[in-house]
Amino acid sequence: MLKLASWNVNGLRSCMGKGFMDFFTGGDWNAVCVQETKMQRSQAAFDFGGHVEHWNSAEKKGYSGTAIFSKEAPLAASYGLGNPEHDLEGRVITLEYPAFFLVTCYTPNSKAALERLPYRMVWDDAFREHLKKLDQVKPVVACGDLNVAHKEIDLKNPKTNTQSAGFTPEERAKMTLLLESGFADTFRVLHPDQAEAYTWWSYIGAARKRNTGWRIDYFLVSDRIKDKVLAASIHSDVYGSDHCPVSLELDL
Numbered sequence: 001m002l003k004l005a006s007w008n009v010n011g012l013r014s015c016m017g018k019g020f021m022d023f024f025t026g027g028d029w030n031a032v033c034v035q036e037t038k039m040q041r042s043q044a045a046f047d048f049g050g051h052v053e054h055w056n057s058a059e060k061k062g063y064s065g066t067a068i069f070s071k072e073a074p075l076a077a078s079y080g081l082g083n084p085e086h087d088l089e090g091r092v093i094t095l096e097y098p099a100f101f102l103v104t105c106y107t108p109n110s111k112a113a114l115e116r117l118p119y120r121m122v123w124d125d126a127f128r129e130h131l132k133k134l135d136q137v138k139p140v141v142a143c144g145d146l147n148v149a150h151k152e153i154d155l156k157n158p159k160t161n162t163q164s165a166g167f168t169p170e171e172r173a174k175m176t177l178l179l180e181s182g183f184a185d186t187f188r189v190l191h192p193d194q195a196e197a198y199t200w201w202s203y204i205g206a207a208r209k210r211n212t213g214w215r216i217d218y219f220l221v222s223d224r225i226k227d228k229v230l231a232a233s234i235h236s237d238v239y240g241s242d243h244c245p246v247s248l249e250l251d252l
Contacts, residue, residue: 001230002252003028006104006143007238007245008035008200008217012067013044018240025049027247030071033104035145037065037090056080058090065090066104066144072097081126092127094134099252100225101134105144110165117170120147124174131220132181139222140183141250145200145243146218150175150185153195154215166216178220186219186232186248197234200243208242219248228252 005027009015012034024032032051039062041055051069056079058064074095080087095102105127110117134140148171152158161167179185191197198213207213219232231249238244 002250003030003247004033004102004141004143004219004250005029005031005245005247006033006035006217006219008106008145008241008243010036010241010243011038012046013039015240016044016046019238020240023235023238023240023245024069029247031095031102032069033093033102033143034067034069035065035104035106037067038062039065054079054093054095056090056093059088063089064106066093066106068093068095068102068104070095070102074102081130083126086123086126092130094130096138100139100141101137103131103134103140103142103144105142105146107145107147109147110168110171112165114163114165114168117165117168121170121174124171124178128174128178128181131178131183135182135222139225140220141222141248142183142220143218143246143248145216146175147216148172148175149214149216150179153193154198156196156198156212156214166214182223183220184223184226184229186221186226186229187215187234187246189226189229190232198236199234199246203242217243217246219246221248221250225250225252 054068076096078094091106149155199217201208201213228251235245
């Protein structure tokens with residue numbers, strides 16, 4: 001069985017001081033994927049207990065960034081989407097294993113005034129094409145903060161957020177297109193009707209305490225292995241970031 005976890009830590013150095021290693025060591029994970037590391041590896045002397053480390057840091061210090069810590073070394077690793085337009089912010093890591101590809105992603109936010117929505121549309125297309133290309137070779141497991149609540153069930157207040165970043169019709173349509181391209185949202189595979197299951201809460205207004213949240217962190221898998229999904233969980237009891245971790249268990 002394969003056990004995978006994903007967490008937008010909103011700054012790994014900060015999260016380290018808020019219980020990150022308790023989650024990291026407590027789950028016996030085959031791999032832990034991290035988004036929004038906000039650091040270069042050289043900026044901190046963390047000990048990940050012999051795990052193989054892969055880092056993709058943004059050129060801009062203290063911004064964005066992804067990492068994967070895995071028990072087993074991959075056959076190959078790549079960073080970004082192969083396009084300089086998308087690859088300066090450290091947003092994607094792809095690891096190849098014998099039976100599957102593991103991809104972690106931190107999707108760009110469209111921003112409060114939606115000033116980055118046009119770029120986000122281009123990004124979503126590029127990321128979808130990346131996953132489709134991988135899927136032609138072997139099954140894909142993709143995870144991360146995709147910065148979109150796909151359906152109304154995936155956020156607390158859908159009616160008042162239709163023009164909010166992460167729930168615009170344009171972003172939701174791109175997520176639909178991604179899933180229709182041969183991928184499954186594992187949480188909804190196992191929990192199709194579960195409401196109030198969120199992964200991100202604003203720091204404003206005690207949103208987490210009131211569970212006024214959004215589900216924007218995902219594990220996706222190629223459709224042909226969705227029957228291998230044993231568990232898809234949201235760890236809302238784990239603190240340390242404005243996001244909580246999500247996890248996946250696969251019979252692979």
